[in-house]
Amino acid sequence: MKPAGDAQLEVRPETRKLTEILRAFPRERGYLIPILQEIQEQHGYLSKESIMATAEHLDLPSSKIFGVATFYNQFKLVPPGRYRVQICRGTACHVRGSFNLLESLETELGIKAGETARDGVFSLETVACMGACSIAPVVAVNGEFFGRLDRKKLLKIIAEYRAREEETKAPEEEAHA
Numbered sequence: 001m002k003p004a005g006d007a008q009l010e011v012r013p014e015t016r017k018l019t020e021i022l023r024a025f026p027r028e029r030g031y032l033i034p035i036l037q038e039i040q041e042q043h044g045y046l047s048k049e050s051i052m053a054t055a056e057h058l059d060l061p062s063s064k065i066f067g068v069a070t071f072y073n074q075f076k077l078v079p080p081g082r083y084r085v086q087i088c089r090g091t092a093c094h095v096r097g098s099f100n101l102l103e104s105l106e107t108e109l110g111i112k113a114g115e116t117a118r119d120g121v122f123s124l125e126t127v128a129c130m131g132a133c134s135i136a137p138v139v140a141v142n143g144e145f146f147g148r149l150d151r152k153k154l155l156k157i158i159a160e161y162r163a164r165e166e167e168t169k170a171p172e173e174e175a176h177a
């Protein structure tokens with residue numbers, strides 16, 4: 001027989017993963033940045049819950065962790081979009097017009113670099129050289145690379161992801177109708 005209140009003891013998958021991540025690191029303050037990097041790598045961002053858990057693990061005030069997370073712009077405090085758009089700002093991409101592409105993306109998606117759209121569909125990031133300079137300028141969407149881009153090609157790619165999103169939404173809406 002299950003003990004009373006057993007449901008409360010159940011650990012949600014994300015929490016379990018977080019616990020596993022933390023368990024892999026010694027409880028030493030010098031591990032703060034590697035821990036945050038690992039959580040972000042696994043979860044895509046630093047949730048409030050993960051910051052509180054890290055604070056407890058390292059016996060540090062959560063305000064200190066928030067301070068570090070906001071100081072380094074590698075850390076994100078909001079979840080990435082379902083389509084994570086990354087534009088390379090490395091030298092090769094820069095000289096081939098990545099700045100103009102970034103402006104086009106910001107206009108098209110209605111968000112600035114580092115933000116996630118309110119509907120959670122797209123997020124936009126600038127990243128350092130993605131190691132694909134020969135096909136600069138490069139944009140990646142959920143890890144899929146697109147190279148030798150100009151504005152027209154880029155907007156077509158975004159339109160395709162939008163259409164994909166609409167397709168996945170349509171059956172869900174029918175199911176709820």
Ligand code: FES
Pocket residue numbers: 088089090091092093094128129130131132133134136137138
């Ligand atoms: S500079 Fe953009 S891929 Fe290398």
